[in-house]
Amino acid sequence: MSNDAQSQAGTAEGQGPVEISPDVARQLQEKREELFAEFELRDEFPPAVLSEARSRTEGVQEEIEAELDDRRDLRDLTTWTTDPVDAQDFDDALSIREDEETYTLWVHIADVTHYVHPDSEMWEEAVERGNTVYLPAYTVHMLPPVLAETVCSLVAGEDRLAHTVEMEISKETLSFETVDIYKSVIHSDERLTYTQCEHRLDDPEAPLHEENVLVYALAEQLHEQRKEDGSLVLNPSRDRAHTIIEECMLKANKAVTHELMWNRGVEAMYRVHPQPTPDQWDDALREITELDGVNISGASWDDPRKAVNDALENSEKRALNKIQRAVLKVMPRAKYMNDPFGGHYALNFDIYGHFTSPIRRLSDLINHWIVHENDVPEELVELCDHASEQQKDGETAERLYKQFLEEVGLDAHAVNNRGIVTVDEDGTVINEQGLPPETLDNRE
Numbered sequence: 001m002s003n004d005a006q007s008q009a010g011t012a013e014g015q016g017p018v019e020i021s022p023d024v025a026r027q028l029q030e031k032r033e034e035l036f037a038e039f040e041l042r043d044e045f046p047p048a049v050l051s052e053a054r055s056r057t058e059g060v061q062e063e064i065e066a067e068l069d070d071r072r073d074l075r076d077l078t079t080w081t082t083d084p085v086d087a088q089d090f091d092d093a094l095s096i097r098e099d100e101e102t103y104t105l106w107v108h109i110a111d112v113t114h115y116v117h118p119d120s121e122m123w124e125e126a127v128e129r130g131n132t133v134y135l136p137a138y139t140v141h142m143l144p145p146v147l148a149e150t151v152c153s154l155v156a157g158e159d160r161l162a163h164t165v166e167m168e169i170s171k172e173t174l175s176f177e178t179v180d181i182y183k184s185v186i187h188s189d190e191r192l193t194y195t196q197c198e199h200r201l202d203d204p205e206a207p208l209h210e211e212n213v214l215v216y217a218l219a220e221q222l223h224e225q226r227k228e229d230g231s232l233v234l235n236p237s238r239d240r241a242h243t244i245i246e247e248c249m250l251k252a253n254k255a256v257t258h259e260l261m262w263n264r265g266v267e268a269m270y271r272v273h274p275q276p277t278p279d280q281w282d283d284a285l286r287e288i289t290e291l292d293g294v295n296i297s298g299a300s301w302d303d304p305r306k307a308v309n310d311a312l313e314n315s316e317k318r319a320l321n322k323i324q325r326a327v328l329k330v331m332p333r334a335k336y337m338n339d340p341f342g343g344h345y346a347l348n349f350d351i352y353g354h355f356t357s358p359i360r361r362l363s364d365l366i367n368h369w370i371v372h373e374n375d376v377p378e379e380l381v382e383l384c385d386h387a388s389e390q391q392k393d394g395e396t397a398e399r400l401y402k403q404f405l406e407e408v409g410l411d412a413h414a415v416n417n418r419g420i421v422t423v424d425e426d427g428t429v430i431n432e433q434g435l436p437p438e439t440l441d442n443r444e
Contacts, residue, residue, distance in 0.1 A: 032401065080093060080190045162185070
């Protein structure tokens with residue numbers, strides 16, 4: 001695909017970074033520092049944490065070899081990652097197999113707790129931070145990048161320690177036939193961007209074509225089943241690559257939290273999302289139906305979530321943002337709790353929690369530890385409250401920073417997707433700020 005074609009497709013690869021002047025760069029830095037102070041976001045890592053992180057990156061291959069006795073060796077299993085073009089760390093990888101009546105889906109997650117555990121400095125720092133905060137073109141990390149982007153990252157062509165969720169899924173019902181969660185050693189064959197994934201799906205001669213076609217067939221069925229069951233889908237125009245990742249991660253998270261709750265009966269950091277009141281839903285739906293170019297079929301009205309899905313799929317493009325805003329205005333904030341009851345309303349899951357992003361979310365890191373140790377941190381309730389509060393503060397800081405970008409004449413969406421480059425008057429590049437990984441909650 002040519003650069004022109006990519007640019008027209010709206011990809012970061014095609015358009016290149018947004019250019020800013022040194023003066024605007026200084027204003028952005030001052031705004032970030034102001035927000036870090038206001039919300040107590042920790043940008044710099046303490047020397048002891050950095051030192052510990054660096055020490056854990058030494059002798060990696062020998063350590064992995066030593067771990068093979070106690071782990072499943074999956075290095076011969078075809079495995080790959082799919083991430084945004086400028087993602088710096090890769091914490092999830094996929095493998096897939098088709099049998100006569102089932103799919104076997106492996107979701108391999110970076111085994112971060114092998115390196116970051118309750119006895120480590122990095123664990124304490126991660127608990128303080130709660131989550132990675134993604135400002136447009138600037139990331140405040142939960143874990144030191146020197147560790148997260150190296151030994152914890154499932155980079156292509158390297159052996160890596162993983163926590164694998166192996167799911168045998170019925171073709172007929174898409175329900176779990178079996179779920180197995182275990183420590184493994186994997187070897188990613190290739191790192192794909194979302195754009196490359198789309199190309200592989202279309203090119204029968206390309207490596208990983210069959211695997212991506214197969215996993216997309218499963219993901220599309222999972223997506224349609226979710227919608228049918230009443231899961232809210234606020235982004236109906238998602239491409240195939242994003243659908244693959246979103247649905248596989250949701251399925252893995254669901255598998256892990258069902259295992260924790262029903263098979264082990266243990267507390268964990270569950271994700272609970274309350275529903276709006278009937279009056280709030282009435283207000284939102286009234287606002288949506290009064291918009292120009294909106295259509296909702298009569299068949300959807302038995303569930304407000306289905307009515308919104310219907311509106312998003314069948315309305316004119318200019319109405320989409322307004323529909324999304326009307327819904328988000330009445331949606332309560334999801335929070336972490338030590339029991340799952342109440343479920344996740346937007347996803348329409350009775351039990352749900354996070355497991356697939358331990359590099360960027362405290363909840364996932366702690367759930368990895370709980371799954372492996374079959375034990376629960378004493379201060380779990382406080383950890384749930386703290387992670388919820390940190391996420392809220394991070395999202396507020398992101399919203400305020402985006403507002404500031406608009407105030408200084410920058411398109412926050414463009415900056416978020418393409419990164420920033422500072423250039424002086426004669427066009428010389430002074431500094432570049434990279435593109436953060438995607439933070440959509442449904443890569444849950």
